[in-house]
Amino acid sequence: MKNPLDSIWGTVICGFVLTAILWAIARAIVSHAMGAGA
């Protein structure tokens, strides 16, 4: 399997995938904090 980092567009796609994963984590943390504060 090729390393996606060898391609600039593979790198960009990985960046968007990581953004989605981290967004879900951030959303869970913020929602949890809002629920606890309510």
Added chain:
Amino acid sequence: MTAHTDWVFRWFHILAGIMWIGLLYFFNFVNAEAMKEAAAAGEAGPISKYVLPRALFFFRWGAVVTWLFGAALLGSYQAPSGNGFVAAFTLQGPMAPIGLGAWLGTIMLLNVWGLIWRNQKKVLGLVPATDAEKARARRVAFLASRVNTLLSIPMIFFMATGPTSMSQWIYH
């Protein structure tokens, strides 16, 4: 700190950030392929000698200035749970999005100085290295630079969305 310092920190954080990430994107979107073609044509020498040392200077110091003003900006903010810098880096509640951005930026800064610059010094002949060491250094610097390009995408997402009024739509 007051709102009088907040805008200065924010302004210089963004200015230096454009310098840093702009040069990162130049290296990855433009220079990597250009260097391959120039090397195949036997014309890479002038780029390595005249362009890259200057670009790397503003790149690595841009990273430091960006981080320092970002840290100052976070530190000047009073979060509900305490100091903004601590609240962000410990991912406390509503500070989690900007905190994730801050962590990504910090990892990228360490990457710049610990991997990219350290290996580029060998590639550019600023420190002595054998041909085998140069080849390995070139690969490590390339991959570290690509990792930073990857990390810059979520980092900019959190910088752009974390501290704004739109965050209520994105994170709730």
